[in-house]
Amino acid sequence: MQxxxxxxxxxxxxxxxxxxxxxxxxxxxxxxxxxxKAHLEDLVDGLGVINMTNMEAGLKTGHQILDGRHSNHKVHEHT
Structure with missing residues (x-):
């Protein structure tokens, strides 16, 4: 990411x-x-592994951001 x-x-x-x-x-x-760039580099430096890997929710959130439809709520998906 850096x-x-x-x-x-x-x-x-x-x-x-x-x-x-x-x-x-x-x-x-x-x-x-x-x-x-400096702010985002700091954000990335602070990332770590927490729990599971719900890639579907991550991709849906990214798609919503690009479509301008994302609010600041969390997306919960269970597959």
């Missing part, structure tokens, strides 16, 4: 979604300014 963040340009946008037994957006979709 590599990806460093390679993005100001024309790019990024939001970070974590997923365990649910999914959560850590930040709003934002342009990649130097300040945004």
């Amino acid at each position: 590599f990806v963040i460093r390679k993005l340009s100001p024309n790019d946008r990024l939001s970070i979604v974590t997923f365990s037994d649910d999914a959560q957006r850590l930040c709003h979709l934002r342009s990649m300014t130097q300040a945004s």
Whole structure:
């Protein structure tokens, strides 16, 4: 993730979604300014493994963010 963040340009946008037994957006979709990059690098540095891997909820949350339909609620999916 650090590599990806460093390679993005100001024309790019990024939001970070974590997923365990649910999914959560850590930040709003934002342009990649130097300040945004520093903040996102700090967020990524603080990530760790917590529980399960509910990739479906993570992908759904990411899709909702890109469609502009995401609120700050957590997505719970059980498969």
